[in-house]
Amino acid sequence: MIVLMLVVLVALGVLVWDYLDDHEVTNGWAVATMLGAGGLFVILNHLFGAEAPKTVTGRELPTGNTPEERRERRRSYLVSAIVLSAGVTAIGLGALLLGDRAAMDFLPTFMDGTAGLVATAVVSLIAEVAVFFGINYLLGEAQARSVERQIAKYNAM
Secondary structure, three states: OHHHHHHHHHHHHHHHHHHHHHOOOOOHHHHHHHHHHHHHHHHHHHHHOOOOOEOOOOOEOOOOOOHHHHHHHHHHHHHHHHHHHHHHHHHHHHHHHHOOHHHHOOOOHHHOHHHHHHHHHHHHHHHHHHHHHHHHHHHHHHHHHHHHHHHHHHHHO
16 A cells, blocks of 8 residues: 555656646646556455445444444435535636636536526536445445455354
8 A cells, every 4th residue: 555655646746747847737647547546545445454434524334234224324425425526516616717718618608607607516516416425335335345244254253
């Protein structure tokens, strides 16, 4: 994991240098390395570490298979997705407000101005909540099953 962290830091350094050099990020290899390292981290963490899923505040969620425990995990996944989506949407809106208005010519005319920003934010928020909930659900349930398998293995000893 330490080597993976060093690879990511080097790739980040390359990207920062590239941006400071010409105010553009044109190094596709460094971007691919960062994305690949993140995916590899998730896979390695799943393979070698059985850790219970956590809430946004860091509290461990129950890993059992009863309906109440599953409902509590799903509720936590939804809250996490809403918080993350709100943050990403706020950053996106800030970028749209601070960005070049002429670059938004691809939008239909009824989406100009405030109505366009509100519609974009609402659609973005809904789509992001759905995607982030799905990702949280898949990863969280895989973590819960992994913890339960580890507990069963220790109990069988």
